[in-house]
Amino acid sequence: QSVLTQPPSASGTPGQRVTISCSGSNSNIGSEIVNWYQQLPGTAPKLLIYNNNQRPSGVPDRFSGSKSGNSASLAISGLQSEDEADYYCASWDDTLHGRLFGGGTKLTVL
């Protein structure tokens, strides 16, 4: 069981907006930055959001991140079929002195 809690699945239809939550604690999300990764089937993970809400070059602005207290969220607007993937939140933990990943959320585009 991951210390960062994500819903195991999410879904939406093309064009819809979906959000994926990530819940942690004071020692990780509450005091450290949150990053989000996208893993398409059969491929290596890709950085999607860093520093809570920043997009790397090349990531569409349909993807956005936010953080409040001990929780964070990833929002995807204008959902497209190619967004079907696993999404992971991640944060450093000051108590464990290590990086934590959420359990991952499998996004299905209906």
Place this chain on the structure above:
Amino acid sequence: EVQLLESGGGLVQPGGSLRLSCDASGFTFNTYAMNWVRQAPGKGLEWVSGSSATSSDTYYADSVRGRFTISRDSSKNTLLLQMNSLRVEDTAVYYCAKGRGTSPWYALDYWGQGALVIVSS
């Protein structure tokens, strides 16, 4: 172009050892933190270990501490992971990942394609 190429994976018996390598190119290797992240078959991502840019600070997940050792060879732009006392539960694809900054807690902005490690008798 940043490239990370892992090698050294394979089949090993429980209790055995294996050393993974990650050849890095396209960036100044000794100015960025590097990490290892693994993914067991059908499971999620698990961070394994991280090294600061200068190797002065190294960090490990509780599940591997005392068994795995991360190191860097800056002369060859190579990240290493020495894995000893391997267990069945260490079976996974191991990814090498570059940090955005000098410390291991920065986001991982480039990933290799992974090396498969299978621990089985």
